[in-house]
Amino acid sequence: MLSLDSQDFGKSTSMWMNQKQGVMDYVLPAVVDHDPLVVxxxxxxxxxxxxxxxxxxxxxxxxxxxxxxxxVARMEYLDIGEAKHYATFSIQFQLSSIVGKGESITGYLEVKKVA
Known part of the structure; x- marks a missing residue:
């Protein structure tokens, strides 16, 4: 669990254990399905x-x-022939700007395949 107790934001807890895994039923190649996959x-x-x-x-x-x-995101998937494959990605937040004393923070995610 990730707990935050702040005068500015109050108390909150995020349950990391319930966020560590996700399941997708299927993913099609981009030449077949042009819609992006939301992660x-x-x-x-x-x-x-x-x-x-x-x-x-x-x-x-x-x-x-x-x-x-x-x-770091580790993905495991089966192809159409039921062969298992693995891929690992590094997702890095790149800071673009901070307004004032942190009232607004903007940036983007940079994803690189590492394995």
């Missing part, structure tokens, strides 16, 4: 990265700004 980023990762950036920007010394840890 949900776990709430616990969003909460910890948001908190890390928010509390870092509120510090007076920004020279020691923290690095955002990547999210």
């Amino acid at each position: 949900t980023i776990p709430h616990a990762y969003i909460q910890i990265v948001s908190s890390l950036l928010y509390f870092a920007i509120r510090q007076t010394d920004l020279r020691q700004f923290p690095e955002v840890p990547p999210l």
